[in-house]
Amino acid sequence: MSWLLLWILLFFSFCFLRIPIALGMGMAAAIVMAFTAIPHGLFPSVSFASLDQFPFLAIPFFLYSGDLMVRGKISEVLLGFTESIVGRIRGSLGATVVIGSMLFGTISGSSVATVSAIGTVAMPELLRGGYDRRYATALISASGFLGILIPPSVPGIIYAITAGLSVADVWISTVGAGFLVGGGYILLNYLIYGRRLPRNRVPFVGSEYMRGIGRKFREAIWGILMPLIIFGGVYGGICTPTEAGAVAVAYGVVIVAIGLRNEPNRLKNFLGLTRKTAINNAAICIILAFAMVSGRMIVVLRIPENLTAFITQYTTSPVVFLLIVNGLLLILGCIMETNTSILITAPILVPVAKSFGIDPVHFGAVLLLNLEIGMITPPFAANLFVGCRIGNISMDQVIRPLLSFFVVLIPVLMIITYVPSISLFLVHLLAR
Amino acid sequence: MDQREIGAPGVSVGAVDSTGERRSGIVGRADLWLERIGSTILTSLFLVMTAVGFIQVVCRYFLEFPLYWSEELIRYLFVWITFLGAGVATAQNLHIEIDILSTILAKKPPKRRERIDRTFRIISAFLLLIFLGYYAYLAGDFLWKIHHLKQTSTAMEVNMLWPMSAILVGGLLMFFHYLARIIRDLKANSDVDAGGLKERREG
Numbered sequence: 015m016s017w018l019l020l021w022i023l024l025f026f027s028f029c030f031l032r033i034p035i036a037l038g039m040g041m042a043a044a045i046v047m048a049f050t051a052i053p054h055g056l057f058p059s060v061s062f063a064s065l066d067q068f069p070f071l072a073i074p075f076f077l078y079s080g081d082l083m084v085r086g087k088i089s090e091v092l093l094g095f096t097e098s099i100v101g102r103i104r105g106s107l108g109a110t111v112v113i114g115s116m117l118f119g120t121i122s123g124s125s126v127a128t129v130s131a132i133g134t135v136a137m138p139e140l141l142r143g144g145y146d147r148r149y150a151t152a153l154i155s156a157s158g159f160l161g162i163l164i165p166p167s168v169p170g171i172i173y174a175i176t177a178g179l180s181v182a183d184v185w186i187s188t189v190g191a192g193f194l195v196g197g198g199y200i201l202l203n204y205l206i207y208g209r210r211l212p213r214n215r216v217p218f219v220g221s222e223y224m225r226g227i228g229r230k231f232r233e234a235i236w237g238i239l240m241p242l243i244i245f246g247g248v249y250g251g252i253c254t255p256t257e258a259g260a261v262a263v264a265y266g267v268v269i270v271a272i273g274l275r276n277e278p279n280r281l282k283n284f285l286g287l288t289r290k291t292a293i294n295n296a297a298i299c300i301i302l303a304f305a306m307v308s309g310r311m312i313v314v315l316r317i318p319e320n321l322t323a324f325i326t327q328y329t330t331s332p333v334v335f336l337l338i339v340n341g342l343l344l345i346l347g348c349i350m351e352t353n354t355s356i357l358i359t360a361p362i363l364v365p366v367a368k369s370f371g372i373d374p375v376h377f378g379a380v381l382l383l384n385l386e387i388g389m390i391t392p393p394f395a396a397n398l399f400v401g402c403r404i405g406n407i408s409m410d411q412v413i414r415p416l417l418s419f420f421v422v423l424i425p426v427l428m429i430i431t432y433v434p435s436i437s438l439f440l441v442h443l444l445a446r
Numbered sequence: 447m448d449q450r451e452i453g454a455p456g457v458s459v460g461a462v463d464s465t466g467e468r469r470s471g472i473v474g475r476a477d478l479w480l481e482r483i484g485s486t487i488l489t490s491l492f493l494v495m496t497a498v499g500f501i502q503v504v505c506r507y508f509l510e511f512p513l514y515w516s517e518e519l520i521r522y523l524f525v526w527i528t529f530l531g532a533g534v535a536t537a538q539n540l541h542i543e544i545d546i547l548s549t550i551l552a553k554k555p556p557k558r559r560e561r562i563d564r565t566f567r568i569i570s571a572f573l574l575l576i577f578l579g580y581y582a583y584l585a586g587d588f589l590w591k592i593h594h595l596k597q598t599s600t601a602m603e604v605n606m607l608w609p610m611s612a613i614l615v616g617g618l619l620m621f622f623h624y625l626a627r628i629i630r631d632l633k634a635n636s637d638v639d640a641g642g643l644k645e646r647r648e649g
Contacts, residue, residue, distance in 0.1 A: 031570040034541030036532070037620075041577045057581060058588035058613050065525045066609070068517055071499065074524065078496060253503060260499030289485055292492040296531020297542050300616075303528065351542060393549065 015324060018317045018362070021046045021308070025358075035354050036297075040304035043311050052314055057307055064306030065299060068256055069175055074295040075259025076166050079240070080123035081291045082266030086273045088237035089131040092117045095234035098226045102218065105208020107143045109200045111136050112157045116196055119161015120241045123168060125389055129158035129397050133404035145207065147405055152415040155401030156423075157199060159386040163192030166244055166255065166262075169352050169385070172302070173378045176309065176360040181255040182248050183441050187379040190436040191426065195383075198422035206418065240265055249444045298353055305357035318365035325366065332370040336431050339363060340384060347388020348395070355385050372434075379437035383430055387423050390416065477626035481537035484619060488530045495523040518601040522609035529616025536623040564631050571628040575621060582617035589614055 021042050028038030040057070047054060093114040100109045111132060119128040133154040140150040162169060165185030174184040231238075240262055247258040270287075274280040312318070329335060346355050359381065367377040389397045392409060398416070402409050430436060502516040535541050547566060551559045589611060597606040 028570075028573075029544040030546055031566055031573070032543050032545060032547055033570045033574060034536075034543050036541065037574055037577060040581070041573065044577065044580070054580075054584055055588065058585040058610075062525060062610055062613055065528055066521050068521060071495075071520055071524050074492070074527070075496065075499060078492075253507065257499070257503045257506075260496065260503050263496045264500045285489060288492055289489045292488045292527060293485070293531050293535050293538065293540055295492075296488070296528050297535045297540055299524075299528040300532040300535070301542065349546075350544065354542070394544075394546075 015317070015320050017046055017050060017315050018312070018321070020049075021311075035351070036301040036304045039301070039308050039357075043304070043308040046315075047311055050311075050315060052311060056310055060307045060310050061303040065303050067175065069171065069181055069254075070299070070302065072166070072171050072181065072256040072259045073168055073299060074291070075256065075263050076123050076168055076171075077295050077298075078288070078291045079259065079262035079266040080121065080127070081287055081294075082263070082270050083121045083237065083240065084124075084127050084131060085287060086237075086266070086269040088121065088234070089114070089118055089135050091230075091234040092121075092237055093132065093135055095227075095230040095238070098230040101226075102214055102223075103204070103208065104211045104213065105204045107136075107140055107145065108153055108203030108207055111140070111153055112160070112196050112199045112203070115154070115157035116160040116164065116192065117238065117241075119158065120164045120166075121237055122161070123166060125159040125162050125386070126396050126400055128161055129155055129400045130404065132157070133401060137404055146415070147407060148411050149206070149415040151401045151405030151407060152412050152419060153199075153203065154404065155395075155397045155412070156390050156416065156419040157196075158397040158401070159389050160192055160196050160199075162386055163188040163195070163383065164241075165189070165248070166241075166259070168298070169356055169382055170378075171255070172353050173356050173360055173382060176305075176357060177364045177374050177378060179374055179378065182444075183375050184378045184382075185255070186249070186440045186444055187375045187437040188382050189440055191379055191383045191430045194426045194429065194436070195422060198426055199419065202418060202422055236269055301354060301357060305354075309357075309361040312361050318362055321362065322366045322369045332372055333432070335367070335370050336372070336380065339367075340380070340427065340431060343381060343384040344387065344391070347385045348391045348393065350388070350394075351396075352385045352389065355388070356381065373438060375441055376434040376437045380427075380431050383427055387427065390419070471629075473626050473629055477537065477623060480619065480622065481534060484530055484534045484537070488527060488534055491523055491527050491530070495520055495527060498523070515602045518599060522599075522612075525609055526612040529612040530619070532616050533619025533623060536620045537626075564635055568628060568631050568635070571624045571631070574624050575628065578617055578621040578624065582614060582621055585614040585617050 024042035024045055025038055028041055029035065033041070044054065044057070047056070093110055096110045096113045096117065097106065100106050100113065103109060114136070115128050115132045118132055119125060122128055122131070136154060137150060140153075141147060145153075161167075165182075167185065167188075170185045170188065171181050173179075174181040177184075243265065244255075244258045244262055247253045247261065248255050253261070270284065271280075274283065277283070325335065325338075343355070343359065346359065350358070363381075364374050364377060368374060389395060392398060392413065398409060398412060402412060405412070498516050498520050502513055502520070505516075506512045532541075548559075548563070551562060554562070589607060592606050592610055595606075598604060599606055599609070
């Protein structure tokens with residue numbers, strides 16, 4: 015236990031010195047290993063072996079396909095498509111942002127990219143529709159992470175491999191949470207805004223409505239098709255998530271090739287984009303290499319067993335345990351970046367959760383939802399920061415309207431935590 | 447999941463001073479040169495990796511002619527891309543960091559802030575040099591053992607030194623880029639000191 019504390023302390027002090035997370039983890043592990051006489055020879059072999067795994071290759075593929083699709087400028091058509099479906103509901107603009115963010119986030123795989131792409135298009139519309147600037151910013155920022163809860167997502171891959179689970183299972187387990195949060199947001203938006211707006215007096219014509227959807231669908235189909243291919247491929251049992259990623263990249267290349275066909279310097283742009291993705295991928299994956307060394311150290315020192323013994327001194331109830339974990343993760347999510355938080359907590363907490371009789375896939379859904387909520391909790395909230403820049407207001411002005419979204423988030427988190435079947439029924443239905 | 451491209455607080459994106467007079471001197475030029483070569487190789491390997499990944503799927507599912515070597519090749523390319531990319535990320539200051547410091551320092555006057563910032567950077571780069579040097583030594587030691595084992599990979603039957611030397615190359619690249627940075631920062635620090643002295647003398 016004390017070694018765990020030393021490791022965490024060292025890691026955080028290195029982070030404070032602004033040492034890259036990956037190397038800070040390695041250094042903290044090296045020091046603890048020196049004290050506990052674990053041979054340092056582990057370092058090169060484990061850092062090689064940890065990356066030499068086929069499932070991890072899904073990370074560069076989905077990062078790449080996401081970057082390509084963002085380049086293909088799909089945010090406008092996706093919003094248009096959503097609007098054609100929900101446009102008649104009062105407060106439809108807010109609902110459009112929520113659903114559009116969900117679609118875009120699914121395709122791009124990045125919650126920050128979602129906030130900036132959807133925000134840029136939707137913010138002027140929201141303001142024109144009479145929405146308050148502060149509320150609109152909060153709505154866009156809070157909707158940004160919805161797509162991460164729907165496969166494919168990189169945090170899901172990282173959790174699945176560190177916990178030794180199937181990527182497909184972990185991906186599908188957060189879908190329930192995503193829809194609950196999205197539905198909650200739409201309801202909330204209706205209660206706050208939609209209720210006060212006048213009804214749409216134009217008589218409803220079914221055929222006209224369907225024709226509108228059809229027209230917008232034709233524009234948006236190239237964007238929507240991608241997640242469908244991945245879904246079908248992975249859950250239809252045709253290919254592995256990694257192979258689905260490779261197909262998604264090829265698809266994205268075609269989309270960009272068509273999108274950029276009239277632009278000058280397209281090859282240069284394409285190579286620049288590839289280089290950016292490659293560096294971005296390395297920055298994430300080098301953390302994996304050193305986190306796995308730390309993970310090995312944690313296993314050798316029997317830290318999960320000791321932690322379990324320590325916790326069971328105070329409580330043997332999984333309900334209390336999950337409550338503690340939620341509190342801890344919410345705090346961690348405020349400070350740390352999502353992938354890193356998973357790499358720190360999963361090797362330690364998943365074995366403890368198992369000993370409390372909690373399904374690791376369900377635990378993953380709790381963890382992922384929790385850390386994504388961290389993306390909008392200050393002080394270090396990436397989504398909020400980008401949102402504020404688009405909304406052109408300061409962070410402290412957004413806090414108050416943002417609190418109303420926690421009225422949805424905290425209850426949903428509790429439901430996901432204590433009703434495992436929401437996370438698991440799709441897993442049982444589709445993946446096994 | 448990728449907060450860095452936008453430069454959110456808490457996730458820093460360093461100023462990229464990739465060219466210009468700050469990269470003067472032999473070390474500085476070598477720094478720039480290694481970064482360029484590194485990123486060119488990185489981009490090409492990344493494209494090869496995705497292409498092989500796609501070809502693998504096409505061969506397995508559409509041509510019904512599964513390739514025995516593709517999966518292994520992609521895995522080894524991935525290791526290389528990660529370690530090479532870590533080197534390039536070091537040169538361009540694009541590693542993922544937690545930037546609590548600049549939030550704390552935000553209220554200090556800019557000159558003072560820059561000074562503290564640079565001091566911290568020198569301390570951290572110094573610690574990193576020790577760690578990365580040690581890591582490169584460990585990697586070299588490990589590769590030496592592998593060399594004597596004459597191990598070959600299962601599918602492609604290449605010497606395991608090929609994929610595994612990525613860890614040594616990555617470690618050395620990061621080491622060198624931090625070395626170049628520490629030299630640059632120390633130089634900037636002494637320039638500031640000299641400037642400060644001059645100002646005081648004149649004032």
